Amino acid sequence: xxxxxxxxxxxxxxxxxxxxxxxxxxxxxxxxxxxxxxxxxxxxxxxxxxxxxxxxxxxxxxxxxxxxxxxxxxxxxxxxxxxxxxxxxxxxxxxxxxxxxxxxxxxxxxxxxxxxxxxxxxxxxxxxxxxxxxxxxxxxxxxxxxxxxxxxxxxxxxxxxxxxxxxxxxxxxxxxxxxxxxxxxxxxxxxxxxxxxxxxxxxxxxxxxxxxxxxxxxxxxxxxxxxxxxxxxxxxxxxxxxxxxxxxxxxxxxxxxxxxxxxxxxxxxxxxxxxxxxxxxxxxxxxxxxxxxxxxxxxxxxxxxxxxxxxxxxxxxxxxxxxxxxxxxxxxxxxxxxxxxxxxxxxxxxxxxxxxxxxxxxxxxxxxxxxxxxxxxxxxxxxxxxxxxxxxxxxxxxxxxxxxxxxxxxxxxxxxxxxxxxxxxxxxxxxxxxxxxxxxxxxxxxxxxxxxxxxxxxxxxxxxxxxxxxxxxxxxxxxxxxxxxxxxxxxxxxxxxxxxxxxxxxxxxxxxxxxxxxxxxxxxxxxxxxxxxxxxxxxxxxxxxxxxxxxxxxxxxxxxxxxxxxxxxxxxxxxxxxxxxxxxxxxxxxxxxxxxxxx
Amino acid sequence: xxxxxxxxxxxxxxxxxxxxxxxxxxxxxxxxxxxxxxxxxxxxxxxxxxxxxxxxxxxxxxxxxxxxxxxxxxxxxxxxxxxxxxxxxxxx
Numbered sequence: 001x002x003x004x005x006x007x008x009x010x011x012x013x014x015x016x017x018x019x020x021x022x023x024x025x026x027x028x029x030x031x032x033x034x035x036x037x038x039x040x041x042x043x044x045x046x047x048x049x050x051x052x053x054x055x056x057x058x059x060x061x062x063x064x065x066x067x068x069x070x071x072x073x074x075x076x077x078x079x080x081x082x083x084x085x086x087x088x089x090x091x092x093x094x095x096x097x098x099x100x101x102x103x104x105x106x107x108x109x110x111x112x113x114x115x116x117x118x119x120x121x122x123x124x125x126x127x128x129x130x131x132x133x134x135x136x137x138x139x140x141x142x143x144x145x146x147x148x149x150x151x152x153x154x155x156x157x158x159x160x161x162x163x164x165x166x167x168x169x170x171x172x173x174x175x176x177x178x179x180x181x182x183x184x185x186x187x188x189x190x191x192x193x194x195x196x197x198x199x200x201x202x203x204x205x206x207x208x209x210x211x212x213x214x215x216x217x218x219x220x221x222x223x224x225x226x227x228x229x230x231x232x233x234x235x236x237x238x239x240x241x242x243x244x245x246x247x248x249x250x251x252x253x254x255x256x257x258x259x260x261x262x263x264x265x266x267x268x269x270x271x272x273x274x275x276x277x278x279x280x281x282x283x284x285x286x287x288x289x290x291x292x293x294x295x296x297x298x299x300x301x302x303x304x305x306x307x308x309x310x311x312x313x314x315x316x317x318x319x320x321x322x323x324x325x326x327x328x329x330x331x332x333x334x335x336x337x338x339x340x341x342x343x344x345x346x347x348x349x350x351x352x353x354x355x356x357x358x359x360x361x362x363x364x365x366x367x368x369x370x371x372x373x374x375x376x377x378x379x380x381x382x383x384x385x386x387x388x389x390x391x392x393x394x395x396x397x398x399x400x401x402x403x404x405x406x407x408x409x410x411x412x413x414x415x416x417x418x419x420x421x422x423x424x425x426x427x428x429x430x431x432x433x434x435x436x437x438x439x440x441x442x443x444x445x446x447x448x449x450x451x452x453x454x455x456x457x458x459x460x461x462x463x464x465x466x467x468x469x470x471x472x473x474x475x476x477x478x479x480x481x482x483x484x485x486x487x488x489x490x491x492x493x494x495x496x497x498x499x500x501x502x503x504x505x506x507x508x509x510x511x512x513x514x515x516x517x518x519x520x521x522x523x524x525x526x527x528x529x530x531x532x533x534x535x536x537x538x539x540x541x542x543x544x545x546x547x548x549x550x551x552x553x554x555x556x557x558x559x560x561x562x563x564x565x566x567x568x569x570x571x572x573x574x575x576x577x578x579x580x581x582x583x584x585x586x587x588x589x590x591x592x593x594x595x596x597x598x599x
Numbered sequence: 600x601x602x603x604x605x606x607x608x609x610x611x612x613x614x615x616x617x618x619x620x621x622x623x624x625x626x627x628x629x630x631x632x633x634x635x636x637x638x639x640x641x642x643x644x645x646x647x648x649x650x651x652x653x654x655x656x657x658x659x660x661x662x663x664x665x666x667x668x669x670x671x672x673x674x675x676x677x678x679x680x681x682x683x684x685x686x687x688x689x690x691x
Contacts, residue, residue, distance in 0.1 A: 118637070122632045125632075158672040253604070
């Protein structure tokens, strides 16, 4: 028998170490230490109800266990085999105690569809993929369905583009299929560019065959025989695994001529990108593949009409493709039964930032931000206060506490001033300055702007200058209005998606954290202590004993002696000249008497 | 390897491969391989151990010493070691 006690940060804060000790002591006292083993585990992700104790092998899940409950668990459960009912997890809906953790709603919060094979199979072995039903969807469409039926099935499933914009995938395929041409292309957009997003890379590294299979299905549906994967060269492992997958699929006759005896030909090539953010935009991506500069062009013409080499092309994102085979095998109705009204299926998110369980998660559409952050993500690191969550990367926005119960789908995120984006989710606590965050994303956009249209090239640069002014304490209230004006113009007039969405981080922080902007402008204060130029180091003259350690360590010679001797001290205290101080913090780390603080 | 000629052949192949994979999981010869991201980046590096007849277990924060410990204690003697990462999702 095993007793698993959660040793995650949250549970440790609520005495899980004491619980482990009590278990060990009581079990030893009863002579059970050889039969029952106590194990400290990683975070269960259920910190809201911690500390967690799980008894194996019967999967009993005890929540909010206190050190004094241990004796009862040992006496009742371990010795007599009776579960301690009042410590069991209570289902919030029907108020019943749940004994077996496999039936807890918590485990249904995450549902892995796109990630179904990631972490299960050896991605470099096609046999393992086939043993889990790989390539059967391709077999099914080639032998049992017409191309139109495939398009209809995908349309009916409600699958929408996972790259961020959310265009219905089936409709996109249908538009492309109408343009019959001697040469057509299926393009997989694997140019994952959002800072902090890594779901596409993980799918390609963990389950490359699902992409190969889905591209062949798409090829059959739209009438294309060529597939191209546009992938950034900085993803060497993903490239390697795709190459291996493609080679193995060719060897098995699942790519190439006359696939599965159906007469359908399809093959895939890789194209490498240099990692420019704008090349995730489909027209820029196509130009980059053609060997031209990675710059977007006006749509229409859409790639479905004139894409790669001016031939009809269909561009889908990696995660979108990863959903396709399973929709074919399990049916559109099954897929449409998952998710919210207008957004079907699941979405993979890369959780990052000040959150306990950083990692890759997949949840049904319509899950709330609160469930993701507090139940799956295990809450904020160090028990600090939640401040904001950034979704959608440089094109998205920052959502706050009041949005925590927003169900996540394309529409509600857009209504809240952010966007789905490709699925990066950066959680921030009260040590983040929202003006600095807006500036960070704008710096990224300015760096990545291709420079073709002036609203993006010049407008974003001007916005960045204003934000820099504000973070340095030179901002005015007029600047805040000017930011809004510029943002509106850029949104309306920029050429491509990158430019049109680039003001989002600024607008959403202006909307949700107006007070913080005003503090920077009027009070010249940064409450998070991030904006260096707004910080002021001060020495408390009553606490300073005048040892002079700070003065010796100051690289800017900003510290000098005063003529004030605090009561009880022998030497005059020190002071900092703000005009010389470079805010390096060397004095704070030197002072043994905590006399220096940042204001 | 011969080419797969039809859907029926592919399905037959799956059945056969499933039983060989089962065999791998049921046999007592240990085998290790690299897989894709399990999603537990907060506890990296992670390894998953599948022992015949038991639920798979994921161990987090593995280094050389921990790997030795997992082999000698869990794989050979069925004692669980600290640092188990609990599964918190459903899959299809």
